[in-house]
Amino acid sequence: MKFRSQIQILILFLFVISGCSTHLDTTYDPVHIPSSKSTIPKKNPATQKPYKINGVKYTPLASATGFVQTGLASWYGKKFHGRKTANGEIYDMYAMTAAHKTLPLGTWVSVHNLENNKKIVVRINDRGPFVYGRIIDLSYTGAKKLGVLGPGTAKVKVTALGRATSYSEKTKNPIAFTAVDYWKGNFTVQVGAFQVKANADNYRYKLSRNYQNAHIKPFEDYRGTFYRVRIGRFTNLKDAERFSDKLMEQDFSQAFAVAE
Structure with a gap:
């Protein structure tokens, strides 16, 4: 049909808005971390379309309930600072966020460094890391607090907490979570x-x-x-x-x- 052919011609730039970066560089070292940074998100999209990176297809999970994963954590910083993340936010290397290949965007997770016993809580707002063996890419601040900056990677345990339901008035950090039906x-x-x-x-x-x-x-x-x-x-x-x-x-x- 003529109308259908017009539709095919007019569908442009569909993937130009994709926010999935590969996060291959993890050696950027800013000079400071602001002492106060709000982690309250403006919006937490509930889902993400399946996507391919280097020929590998990734299908985001419909729910984070019960999710636990052990593997290597890495981090990404200055090169990606100010760029769009997978959920449409602008990446802030000083915020407590992270990238994961399949967890629902907006999910808060606990990250436990199994090498030094440090723990942090971060919000998933991006996709990655797309390097074999790595399971989570931390923001600069998250990596610094977890002790990952120097070595570049560390063995960690990632545990999904869910969607934040309340925040500390003093620190603005999440203090309560609830499981979410992402459907x-x-x-x-x-x-x-x-x-x-x-x-x-x-x-x-x-x-x-x-x-x-x-x-x-x-x-x-x-x-x-x-x-x-x-x-x-x-x-x-x-x-x-x-x-x-x-x-x-x-x-x-x-x-x-x-x-x-």
Whole structure:
């Protein structure tokens, strides 16, 4: 159909907004750590689309309940400071965050350094590390507190805590957690992303003739503004994924479900 061929042509830059960095460099050494840094996130997206790095496919977990993992921790710092993370935040090397390949974004985890017995709590907001044998990439501050900066890596035990439900008024650190059903929330299906707003508007208008709730979600990072075109609104991830599969059968070859 002519309309379908137009859709295929107009689906641009779908993966230009991907936030999955490889985190291969772990030797950056800033000169100081601010004494006070809030760790309260503005937003914790509930899910992430399956992705491939170096030909390997990673499928994020639907739930972090009961998750425990032992392996090597590494860290990433200055080179990635100020860049977009996988959940859309800007990476802050001084915050208590970390990257994990499959844990749900927004999950708080306890990291226990098995070599010096130090422990920290960090929030997963990025994907990585994509180096064999490593299970978690810590922020600069997290690595410093855990004693990982000097050696670069350390054997650790990662235990998922869940979503933070309350924070310390004094330190702003999380003090209570709860398990989260990551299948429930607000979801939609993304079918395209544009750097020119007029193109996104035209695409949304054409889609609205056949699909309800076609809408545009602007996104900004250091590269500029992207206008993400999405279809549908769902309160269950499985429903969004079913709709995404249906769209893919209708020539939306790169449609995928996302949390809003």
